Amino acid sequence: MNIRSLTRGDGVVIGAAVVLFIASFLELSGFDCPAGLNCSSYETPNAWDALGVLMSVFLAGIIGAVLVVVGRAMPSRKVVGLDLGQFGAAFCVFALWTAFWTTIDASDAGTGLILGLLATIALAGGAVATPLVPALKAPLMGAPRPQAVQSPYGGQPQPGQGYGYPGAQQQPYGAQPGQPQPYGAQQPQPGQPDPAMAHAPQAQQAPQGGPAPAGDFTPFWFAVPVARPLYGEDGSPSPIAELAPGTWYLAVEQRGPGLIAQTQDGRRGVLQDTTGIQRG
DSSP: OOOOBHHHHHHHHHHHHHHHHHHHTSSSSSSOTTTTOTTOOOOOOGEEEEEHHHIIIIIIIHHHHHHHHHHHTTOOOOOEEEEEHHHHHHHHHHHHHHHHHHHHOSSSBBBHHHHHHHHHHHHHHHHTTTTTOHHHHHSOOOOOOOGGGGOOOOOOTTTTSSSSSTTTTOOOOOOOOTTTOOOOOOOOOTTTTTTHHHHHHHOOOOOOOOOOOOOOOOEEEESSSSSSEEEEETSSSEEEEEETTTTEEEEEEEEEEEEEEOOOOSSSEOOOTTTTOEEE
16 A cells, blocks of 8 residues: 555545544433433433444444545555445445434434534545545655665665766656756756766667657666556556655656556556656
């Protein structure tokens, strides 16, 4: 499971599930003790005393949250043909629907029922809106600094060097001269040689103006700046893996504008988005 693939929306879902679990221990309805009676021994029921409410609101919402988070971290998992995230979102919406009508039907809703309704609103909103709202799609955890990435050749990049060969400022794969480079890389001045091209071996240099032809392709190590999906070579729309920042992967073949990448466990797939990747 790749924790770095979780988004801010997933954080909202996790927080709402925690609140929903706490609300299950609070009273479902209020109680007014009649005058003249000793009500000290009376215990107000909570969700664990009402099986129907417990299963359809509280546990359904918590199960939905777990499925959403696991589905986001493991996108290739499916249940009856649906992604785990879609299955979990359906659970969250069902929990909200049941909590709303249960609260409306209650003559005197207690703290647990009201808090459970608010938690299911946040839960369903986070599960449904995360793929649609850019602010919720942002990573929950920031990408690691490039200096912390271990070189595939066994060395450790020094501060200020970033990825690639020692002392060389590498350009992103397929970048054109004059384009901005990530992580603060310096642009060569007019009339001066590019330090990246001066230090890299001749076999690693691609012709100016685009990626090297497939016949002249040389495998190389690379790292991605943000988490990116890896799709199957058969053209399947579902990702088979997710490339995480801070890890080196091997590019073994050119496939149109993308790359055929190999993960540490030997899986191969197509990386369609190669913008900003760093060569090793």
